[in-house]
Amino acid sequence: MAERQGEGFVMGGHAPLSFSSFVLSLASTALIHLGDATHPEATPGAVDLLGARQTIDVLELLAVKTAGNLTQEEQRLLQDLLLDLRLRYLKKSGT
Helix, strand or coil: CEEEECCEEEECCCCCECHHHHHHHHHHHHHHHCCCCCCCCCCCCCCCHHHHHHHHHHHHHHHHHCCCCCCHHHHHHHHHHHHHHHHHHHHHHCC
16 A cells, blocks of 8 residues: 655655656657667567557647646656657658
8 A cells, every 4th residue: 555755655665656756757758769779578669659659648638637736846857758759659650
């Protein structure tokens, strides 16, 4: 069971999960799908544009649903991540 602690949640004694760490985790997943980051279980350089698009869509949904409820730092982080990921996606997809 998760307990609220400050800005995040503590799950089973692990470090608190903050909004920033959550969106960074999603962004890392998108980078792996784009082949721009590595994962021990993934083929290096493998590209999954559908997976990347879906992860970017989730981040966009979070941006819309959390509008007005984020700190300036969280909002800037989310917008910067989205801009970077969208540009990378466009380069990889050739559109």
